[in-house]
Amino acid sequence: MGSDFGDRFARPALVAAVAVQAYFLMAGQASAVPAYAQQTGEPCATCHVGGFGPQLTLAGRKFKENGYTTRKAGLGFTPPISAMAVASYVNTQKDQAEPPAPHYSTNNNVTLDEASIFIAGGIGDHFGGFSQFTYDGVGRAFGWDNLDLRAVDHMTLGGSDVLVGLTVNNNPAIEDPWNTLPSWGFPYTDSDLAPGPASATLFDGGYEQAVLGTTAYAVWGNGLYTEAGFYFTPGHHFLSALGADEGAGPISGVAPYVRVAYEKDYGDSNWEIGAFGFFPSLSPDGDTSTGQTDSYRDIGFDASYQLQDSENSYYTINARYTHEDQDLNATHLLGGSTNASDTLNDFRLDASYYWHNLVGASVQLFTTTGSSDALLYGDNRTLAPDSDGVTFQLDFTPWGDGSSPFGDRFNVRVGLQYTMYGKFDGASTNFDGLGGNASDNNTLRLFLWTAL
Amino acid sequence: MDRIVALRGVLSFFVAFAAGVTAAQAGAPTPVSVSLENYAYEPENLVLKAGETYRLHFINSSNKDHDFNAPKFFGDSTVSPDDRAKIVNGGVEVKAGRAVDVSMTVSHPGEYPVTCTHFMHADMGMEGSVTVK
Numbered sequence: 001m002g003s004d005f006g007d008r009f010a011r012p013a014l015v016a017a018v019a020v021q022a023y024f025l026m027a028g029q030a031s032a033v034p035a036y037a038q039q040t041g042e043p044c045a046t047c048h049v050g051g052f053g054p055q056l057t058l059a060g061r062k063f064k065e066n067g068y069t070t071r072k073a074g075l076g077f078t079p080p081i082s083a084m085a086v087a088s089y090v091n092t093q094k095d096q097a098e099p100p101a102p103h104y105s106t107n108n109n110v111t112l113d114e115a116s117i118f119i120a121g122g123i124g125d126h127f128g129g130f131s132q133f134t135y136d137g138v139g140r141a142f143g144w145d146n147l148d149l150r151a152v153d154h155m156t157l158g159g160s161d162v163l164v165g166l167t168v169n170n171n172p173a174i175e176d177p178w179n180t181l182p183s184w185g186f187p188y189t190d191s192d193l194a195p196g197p198a199s200a201t202l203f204d205g206g207y208e209q210a211v212l213g214t215t216a217y218a219v220w221g222n223g224l225y226t227e228a229g230f231y232f233t234p235g236h237h238f239l240s241a242l243g244a245d246e247g248a249g250p251i252s253g254v255a256p257y258v259r260v261a262y263e264k265d266y267g268d269s270n271w272e273i274g275a276f277g278f279f280p281s282l283s284p285d286g287d288t289s290t291g292q293t294d295s296y297r298d299i300g301f302d303a304s305y306q307l308q309d310s311e312n313s314y315y316t317i318n319a320r321y322t323h324e325d326q327d328l329n330a331t332h333l334l335g336g337s338t339n340a341s342d343t344l345n346d347f348r349l350d351a352s353y354y355w356h357n358l359v360g361a362s363v364q365l366f367t368t369t370g371s372s373d374a375l376l377y378g379d380n381r382t383l384a385p386d387s388d389g390v391t392f393q394l395d396f397t398p399w400g401d402g403s404s405p406f407g408d409r410f411n412v413r414v415g416l417q418y419t420m421y422g423k424f425d426g427a428s429t430n431f432d433g434l435g436g437n438a439s440d441n442n443t444l445r446l447f448l449w450t451a452l
Numbered sequence: 453m454d455r456i457v458a459l460r461g462v463l464s465f466f467v468a469f470a471a472g473v474t475a476a477q478a479g480a481p482t483p484v485s486v487s488l489e490n491y492a493y494e495p496e497n498l499v500l501k502a503g504e505t506y507r508l509h510f511i512n513s514s515n516k517d518h519d520f521n522a523p524k525f526f527g528d529s530t531v532s533p534d535d536r537a538k539i540v541n542g543g544v545e546v547k548a549g550r551a552v553d554v555s556m557t558v559s560h561p562g563e564y565p566v567t568c569t570h571f572m573h574a575d576m577g578m579e580g581s582v583t584v585k
Contacts, residue, residue, distance in 0.1 A: 042571050062575040070572065073541075163575075265576060267490035267514070310515045 009260055019256055022091050036063070037409060039080060039121055041072030042290040043402030044411055049306070049314045051357035051400025052413045054184045057314075058270050060304065061177035063221050067152035068121065068128035082409070084451045087111065087137075088191040094440035100193045101138050109193050112137030113447075115147060127151055127242040129167075138192040143243025143352070144182075144209055155188055160221035167215050171208045172231055172278055175215060180302035180318045181276065183208075186350040187417060188366050195441040198425055199377070199385035201324040201346050202248050203278045203298040207231065207255075210247025212237065215257060225274070227259040244440055248282060252293045255280035261302075269307040276300050284331045299323055300346075312401075314354040322346045328376075337376040344370040344385060352393075357400035360415075380426035381433040385450040387422040389438075393407055410452045417445040481507035481555045488518040488546050491573050493566060493580035500584050504555040512546040518568050518578065519543040525564035525582050531556045543569060558584045 017380045037044055040063070047060030053112030063070055088111055091409035095106040104111070114137055120130030129149035135142050150167040163212065173181040182204040200206070215229025233239075233250040243302035278298040298380025300322035307315040324344040328337045367388035404410045424438035425431045431438055465496050484506050487494040500506060523542025531539060532555035538544055539554070546552050561584050568578035 015516070040571055046571060058576055062572040066572075066575065072571075073569065265491070267492065373518040 002147050018051075033267075036068065036080060036082075036120060039068075039071045039075070042074070045312070045400055045402055048273040049316055049352070049357075050354040050360045050395070050397055051402065052397045052411050052449070053188045055179045055186075055316065055352070056184075057112065057175065057308070058265060062418060064175075065163060065165065065178050065217075065225075066128075067126070067150035068130065069123075069125055071122060075383045080118075080358065082451065083116065084118065084449070085115040086113040086189055086191075086447060086449045088113050088193070088448075089446040090103070090191050090193045091444045092440070093442040094197060094437075096195060097382045097436075100195070102195060103140070103254060104138075111191065111193055113189075113191050113193075124166070124358075126153055136192075141243055144170070146171055146209070148175050150175075156245065159395075162221065165217050165219075166418050167217070168212070169215070170210075170212055171278070172211070172213065172255075172350060173259070173301065174201060175217070175227075176259065176270055177225070178261065178274070178318070179316075180272075180274070180304050180320045182320075185320065185348065186318060186352075186362060187393060189415075190417075190446055191445055191447070192405040193446060194419070194443045197368060197385075197387035198379070199344060199370065199387065201298050201322050201344050202280060202296050202322070203276075204346065206248040207251075207280070208247065209242075209244045211251065211255075211259065213255075217259075218245055223263045223265070225259070227257075229257050230254040231257060231280070246286060247424075248280075249284050249294070250282060250286050252281040252283060268309070269305070271303070271305045273303045274301070278304065279379040283403060284334065284336060287330070290330045290333040292333055294330050295327040297325040304409075311356060313351070313356055317349075317351045319349045320347070324370075331376070335375065338370065338374045342376060344368065354400075358397055360393070360395045360397070362395075364391045365389075367393070377426065379432065381431055382426035384426040386423050387424050387438075388423045389419060391417060391419040395419045406452075409452070413447075413449045415447050415449070417443070417447065419443045419445075433442075481505045483507045483509060485509045485511060486520065488520065488568070489513040490514045490516055490577040491518075491568070491578040492576065494497065496580045497568075498580070498582045500558050500582060502558055502561045502584050505555065506551055507555045509551060509553050510533075510544050510546045511551040512548055515569070516546050517545070517547050518570060518573065519545045520566060521569045522564050522566045522582060524560075524582075525566070526556075528560040528562070528564070529558045531558045532562070561585055 047057055047063055049055040049057055076297040092107055101105050114134050116132050116134040118130050118132050122128035131147045132145035136143040149168045150165050155162050167175040169175050171183050171391045174183040179185055211231040212234050213229055213231030215227050217227035219225050233246055240247060243369045256279045258277045261272055263270060263272040278318045281293040281295045284294055300319040300320060305317045326342045330341060332340045346368045348366050350362060352360055352362035354360040370385040372384045377383050377385050393415055395413050397413045399411055420442050421438040424441050428438045482504060487507060510520055521543030526539050526542055535554045538552055544552055545555060564582040566580040566582060567574045
């Protein structure tokens with residue numbers, strides 16, 4: 001059913017997406033090569049904590065909520081095209097059992113992680129967005145990446161201004177303004193060559209670029225943010241044409257998504273608290289032979305705090321807790337799980353300090369726990385999905401304050417990440433029954449991230 | 453001779469005092485302070501009297517530039533010739549940590565919206581109004 005539904009809606013969606021992107025491209029050829037910074041006349045640091053990367057300031061969140069439409073007074077239509085690339089050196093404490101990808105070694109790999117082109121900007125006062133196309137340097141393939149197209153308007157309800165918006169996107173929560181949810185959460189860059197735990201909630205990357213969805217949101221004058229929408233799996237041909245797959249499995253019908261948050265702004269500081277829910281039913285690996293589907297209920301809470309001091313340095317904290325109920329009706333019948341129902345719990349807490357938008361230090365604690373299942377987690381000695389650890393990051397953004405000698409558009413960040421695992425796939429020691437320890441997966445990563 | 457000097461001094465004092473009173477009655481500006489903060493005006497709603505002359509003292513003690521943009525309000529008022537250059541595109545720009553004074557006579561009763569036109573400041577709450585009664 002998911003495929004039929006997807007094919008029916010995918011064709012007009014594809015036509016619409018191509019039309020919008022063609023419009024951006026045509027306009028781009030008419031005006032130079034501007035980006036959001038050029039559109040707004042603002043340096044990167046106005047919208048991005050640390051002057052680089054996805055972590056948004058309050059101004060950045062407002063720009064996003066307003067559909068990326070705000071532009072510097074007096075500027076005409078300036079459709080932007082931007083580019084980005086990330087490269088890494090990845091070292092694990094112990095050689096990985098197998099090379100993490102073809103053409104790589106079991107350790108000490110240097111790679112181009114990704115190179116992307118963004119078509120992004122606002123059209124008038126009501127339409128804006130971005131579409132990212134990426135060359136995956138590890139998988140050595142092109143594909144579509146994040147998509148976030150918006151229509152926005154302001155209206156007056158009960159005497160208060162309300163910003164209302166409609167998004168079309170391909171990654172649940174990619175449209176969210178805060179950096180607490182997985183799509184734009186810490187770490188803001190990683191490498192596919194680094195080992196990672198096998199278990200994660202579906203909300204945490206299970207449907208990146210594997211779905212299309214639309215959500216409607218409202219930003220109320222009193223700080224309340226409300227959003228609701230749904231996601232579906234486009235047809236197989238649609239996804240293949242864009243270099244994507246069906247992610248965790250084709251969604252049966254549509255998957256509802258809801259979001260509510262409250263933000264309080266004190267000028268130099270602000271905090272947010274919210275909740276979210278994502279409810280997909282899916283056919284595991286597309287197998288519909290059982291006539292059953294697996295149903296997931298991902299419900300969570302998040303909170304964030306930001307403080308900008310008088311010297312334009314930032315302190316940030318982001319937290320997220322997700323509880324996932326898994327009714328594995330199809331998987332259980334197919335012999336993929338011992339239990340008909342399982343659960344996962346995931347908690348993330350990160351804090352960062354950015355000095356003058358130049359030097360940043362961040363740390364994240366993460367822990368995933370869940371019910372044991374002898375078939376679902378059969379590769380784990382303890383038959384449990386549990387993992388936990390901590391990630392440290394130090395980074396330097398030499399022109400994060402907007403002083404790039406190569407123009408306002410050029411920016412670069414060099415950083416060092418180190419991830420330590422306390423537990424990995426169920427245990428601290430001998431997690432795989434083959435003598436592997438969680439600490440074997442401790443990963444040091446040096447990255448170079450450029451954008452223009 | 454000393455008495456004459458003393459008398460002249462007393463007379464001069466009274467003449468100067470009388471001149472000052474007359475000037476004040478004739479419309480010497482009434483000082484009013486408006487604070488521009490991250491991201492709000494204080495007061496948020498400024499109340500003025502039609503026909504009065506004010507010296508508006510815009511002070512920005514924050515670490516960000518702001519402006520007091522009210523094109524209709526400034527358009528409906530008579531700004532002192534010395535201060536007209538401070539009104540650009542209907543607003544007064546006040547750099548971080550600075551202050552700007554504008555003398556003006558407000559003429560037309562009404563309610564005038566005020567907003568900061570800096571990037572996203574209005575969306576962050578930096579809006580207000582001037583009420584002329």
